[in-house]
Amino acid sequence: xxxxxxxxxxxxxxxxxxxxxxxxxxxxxxxxxxxxxxxxxxxxxxxxxxxxxxxxxxxxxxxxxxxxxxxxxxxxxxxxxxxxxxxxxxxxxxxxxxxxxxxxxxxxxxxxxxxxxxxxxxxxxxxxxxxxxxxxxxxxxxxxxxxxxxxxxxxxxxxxxxxxxxxxxxxxxxxxxxxxxx
Numbered sequence: 547x548x549x550x551x552x553x554x555x556x557x558x559x560x561x562x563x564x565x566x567x568x569x570x571x572x573x574x575x576x577x578x579x580x581x582x583x584x585x586x587x588x589x590x591x592x593x594x595x596x597x598x599x600x601x602x603x604x605x606x607x608x609x610x611x612x613x614x615x616x617x618x619x620x621x622x623x624x625x626x627x628x629x630x631x632x633x634x635x636x637x638x639x640x641x642x643x644x645x646x647x648x649x650x651x652x653x654x655x656x657x658x659x660x661x662x663x664x665x666x667x668x669x670x671x672x673x674x675x676x677x678x679x680x681x682x683x684x685x686x687x688x689x690x691x692x693x694x695x696x697x698x699x700x701x702x703x704x705x706x707x708x709x710x711x712x713x714x715x716x717x718x719x720x721x722x723x724x725x726x727x728x
Contacts, residue, residue: 550613550725552595554602555632557706557721568620568716572706577603578724581612586725588615588670590634590644597726605726613725617648617663620718621710627653631705632721633663635671635692638699645670646723660705661685668692668701 556578560571573579577599606612617630629651636644647666651659665685672679672688675697679688692698706719 548727550591550594551728552597552602552605552726553590554597554599554724554726555634555704555722556599556724557630557704558719559706559708560718561711561715563715565620565622565716565718568718569618569720572618572718572720576720576722578612578614578722580608581606581610583616584611584613585616586613588646588648588667590636590646590723591725592641592643594725602724602726605728613727614722615646615648616720616722617650618718618720619650619652620716621652622714622716623710624712624714626710627655627707628710628717628719629654629656629659629705629707630719630721631656631659631663631703632723633660633665633667633703634701634723635664635667635698636700637671637675638697645674648721650719654707656705656707659707660703663705664701664703665689667703668698671698
């Protein structure tokens, strides 16, 4: 059984004439280009500790098979606004699992994309914890209900946004939650 013990959050943007090279440059900005990334779904493991990027990558060697939840977006359209975000919602009890969510968008600010990803993760966690809420209420109102329940202790997000390169080069944005297994 493989259960991550640590996680770090990172983001990056890359610009290049080739689509794949643009993605590689975004991975470099996020400091995760040296690892064989395996995308996983959205469960934040029980008892998993959040660490800094530097602490997380100090536990990894180049070529390591590394699990992550990643949001990515790309464009070659000049001046097109793109964004990618990871949302996080943690339960009060550290021995219970939380949720991660990924969201990418066109034409949204980093704040809007980040809030959406955070809302999505919190809503998924709230439904598993039996917290009653009105899905039609604004995120800020539901966030207060979630936290007032005493069952959700933290919600947050990490987001990267960028405008498409003015000359039409590929622009890639990414945000990731990268797991470390000790």
